[in-house]
Amino acid sequence: AWLGVRLAISVSLLFTASAVFEDQVGKFDWRQQFIGKVRFALFDTHSQASKKLLVATDKNVFASLNSRTGDLFWRHLDKTGPEGHLDSLLMYGQDAVVVVGNGRLLRSWETTVGGLKWETVLDTGSFKAAALVGVQDLVKYVAVLKKTAISLHDLSSGGQIWVENLPDSDTVQYQTIYSEGNGLVFVLGLVPNSHVVIVEYKIEDGEIMNKKSIQAAWMSSLESSCAVISSGILLCVDQITQSLYTLPLQSVEQKEMKQIHLQTLDLEVASGFQPVLTSTQPNPAQPPLAEFFLQLNPDHHILLQLKDGLIAPLRDFNPSNLVAFATTGEKTVAAVMSPKNETACSINLFSADTGRRHLDTTIIYHLDPNVGKPNKLYVHAFLKKDDSVGYRVMVQSEDHTLTFLQQPGRVVWMREEALADVVTMEMVDLPLTGTQAELEGEFGKKAVVTDGLLPMVLKRLSSQFILLQAWLAHLWKLFYDARKPRSSVKNDEVTIENLSRDEFNLQKMMVMVTASGKLFGIDSKSGAILWRHYLENIQPNSGFKLMVQRSTAHFPHPPQCTLLIKDKDIGLASLHVFNPIFGKKSHSSVPALPRPILQTLLLPIIDQDYAKVLLLIDDQYKVTAFPSTKNILQQLQDTASSIYFYLVDSSQGKLSGFRLRKDLSTELIWEVVIPTEVQKIVAVKGKRGNEHVHSQGRVMGDRSVLYKYLNPNLLAVVTESTDTHQERSFVGIFLIDGVTGRIVHEAVQRKARGPVHFVHSENWVVYVYWNSKFRRNEFSVLELFEGAELYNSTVFSSLDRPRPPQVLQQSYIFPAGISTLEATLTEKGITSRHLLVGLPSGSILSLPKLFLDPRRPEVVSEQTREENLIPYAPEMPIRTEWFINYNQTVSRVRGIHTAPSGLESTCLVVAYGLDIYQTRVFPSKQFDVLKDDYDYVLISSVLFGLFFATMISKRLAEVKLLNRAWR
């Protein structure tokens, strides 16, 4: 029983280890929610006061934004991948209809609540188009066009009214639907370079009323070059014949499209440019307007009108980048963005029916080189009190940024949607003070060479004086702030100028690299974006690797980060060198990389400027050093014989180790081939370079020491079987020494499959796999020990290890899914480790490593109790108190970044996925600082009380003594 109690106590102590107190909410943590690149955006025009903006994005997110603040009202995440792809977004009144998964599902949402209204499963077939269908001014149905069929659904219940197969669907490519509230639905199809097919369906029962084909040998695509305008007239444009073509959809007699040469309108489409037609249909139950935009070249639009069968230009917009229609009430307007000068664009409003410009409607949009070019315009028009049209615009840029503007150019809000896809990140220490950073220029490399001793001393003195000044100013500010009321102090903003390291180094600069090629510098304390840098011409599927070559510690040299950008298809790479605090591109010369880069290596060798050397190995096993000064090359020559690196070729299942030669060529040392017919290499991980291990061993119950096998060169290689049958599939793990190629250990998990998540740290590897027999996730931990004595306690050498390590392994059931896995990291490695597990629900679980200890005993004995080992239990506990992000869930968490802070007890954690969440964790509680709730009042009152009590009692004793003496 006593054992039970002790266990209960130790376990309960564990339980409180990393929990959050309610009053800590928002104190040092923050979350930012994103949606991704917007594909569809609709303003709620149902009522004038509505603030809703509905968006559907490429991240399969459907959300409602507050158009006044840019905050989320609600957000729904569908399945990832093509099955959750949002094909179309339609909105009518309070309802929004979404087509999901290549036309697989049709969903209707109540936009005010964010709840589902109905959901219908559609027949298979690839999705082509969807449209709202109205009958007598009322929108009642939604039509969905698939490759081979069209179906009509009731808007209020989702019930299918009818579904009809399309005629000749094997030859005709049906592409669009059109209806105008006259009881008919038109389906437009095309046989490329031959003819257009128009099929008329009756809304009531889906009966084909009419079907005709029209010769159009010039046409290759309907969607991009055609539009329906003005009471059912199909309008097409062709670049080769330089003509517009019109055809009334319902006419029986007209058998050919009417050709109008653009020349007659004095227009010409730029050669090689696919002209675009933009029309608008404000109400799906009524015909579209007769006015439309024709884009003649990338920055030339023209507003045209079809009147009595004739097309006439209303207004020419040259130059103009973007155009959009918007409707409010009965009025339809067109917003046109045109370049104003190098740094700004102006947006103006024109009435659609006349092309006349509305007065005082200019919005200036400032072009930021770090935001990218605008590529889409969304307009929210509304009626002002005097019945004139007011508007706001949302501009979407190349880098997925959304900017919401109102007159005369005030940015109401901005969303950096590139952050929805963070690829990699680093946390960089802040400089000591902003003033120090300014001094950088004085101590440049050249200054050291040219100046003599005396000027250097003077410079040093002056810089010290400036530092002193800054310190005094800091003190003064502290004093000044202390007198001000608390609320006013809090909301002073963090800017690059007042950035400085705090006393415990808890505030850092988060350098985030996103898939769109935009880099961000974010203050870890507040989450404010301090700088952004847009790298143009980044291929969409590039790989990124971020390395900190020089930290902030080497004042006056600025910190330096290097980003390796690698094209995944051809493998060619380029380097982007920048200052992580200011985001500015560094002037240092970057080596040209003509060949694909296979591996990078950041060595602890430093040049005079304290920048670590980066080795880049290309596909001919040649090594390029960056920076490559004489000093560096000399050092590399001296240490070449002890520099090893490894390469992984997962397509051939080959791992190979190389050694550097003095002339920066390489030689092959070892090779391990894992046959690809049986299994494939999924991931290879070494240990983190900045990891410290405090204790060399573990003290056992009998006071002996079990020494850890701390091989810094150890690689963990995870393989998965190529056979995916659940009886024969397996997950393998190899521990390979990266220098010698020796396989230190090998483990196989049968009847298991990936995805495997794993952490390799200290002397252990923790990995998670799916047990396909029992259909559950399982954790397995491998720990390596040298045994009771160390072979060579002073230095570890892979080449001199006669005894293989002892390996212990244990597995546990994890009763939830897993998205990602990472371990906490602290400055000196004294604090106990926790595993941070990202769950599919968005929570981040902080799991004490104690639960993943292969020495957990099945039978409890005196010794195991002495060691504080928890008895083995097959199921891992999950407690909501261990969720470090409480209800601030991080959707689709893809990675967790951990970084040590200046405090040993504290580890900084950033979880990123669709959202970004930053917090601090204290795996062994805050043992090195006073707790937040430390009772200063109590301790000081006790002290004062004792002090006065001694004073009084002293006085009393004196009186008593005196009295006694008198007696």
Add this chain to the structure above:
Amino acid sequence: NHCLRVWVVLLGLHVTISHEVTNDVTHEGDKDDVRSEDVKFQVLGRAVVPGVRTHDWISSARVLLDGDKHVGFLRSDGGFSVSDVPSGSYVLDISSPTYRFQPVRVDISSTGKIRARVLNYIKTSEVIQLPYPLQMRYAGPHSYFIQRETWGWSDFFMNPMVYMMVLPLLIIVLLPKVINPSDPEMQREVEQSMNMLNPNTELPDVSELMTKFFSPPKSQKKPGGGTRVPKGGGPGQKGGGPRRR
């Protein structure tokens, strides 16, 4: 007829039925890999948080099948459907940042028969059937936070250490006032009770033993005792009291 009815009732109660189903499940498991991708099914259910309007929580909730392999959303009546699910065995959970529901295992056979059972990760083949369409059991709000230890007077007084300190103090102060030590009868009584406490006079007293052991040089005894008193503060006095008596 009557007999048959009894038999049916017995079967319904008995576990044998679940055994049959177990076999069925493993059979399904074997078929998992050959499951045809085009045959897909829909899982239906309902989740309600008692006392909370559905409008307040459904916009942040999702229905997850096996992590986020398949996703469903909640309607404003609390109902949900997860569409397009191929046959197999899944864990269905409702993920909400505020409310907790008990996850359920859902088995879909290749013919589209759907059955729900209690989730058990250890005995995966155990079958305790649940009604289908699913009725998700609400398990209370998530408790993310732990209480801060607050200091209060009650904690102070309920502390056994405080009792240990206060009671002897009371005895020292009050006892001399209650009983008159100069009364010879009382002295005798005290002596008797002392004898009762220490009946075996032959056994050496522990304290005496200790003093003997530690005090061969007699002069050092006093400073040794002296240092102990200020260290202990109050309790030192308490210790001194009985010894003096």
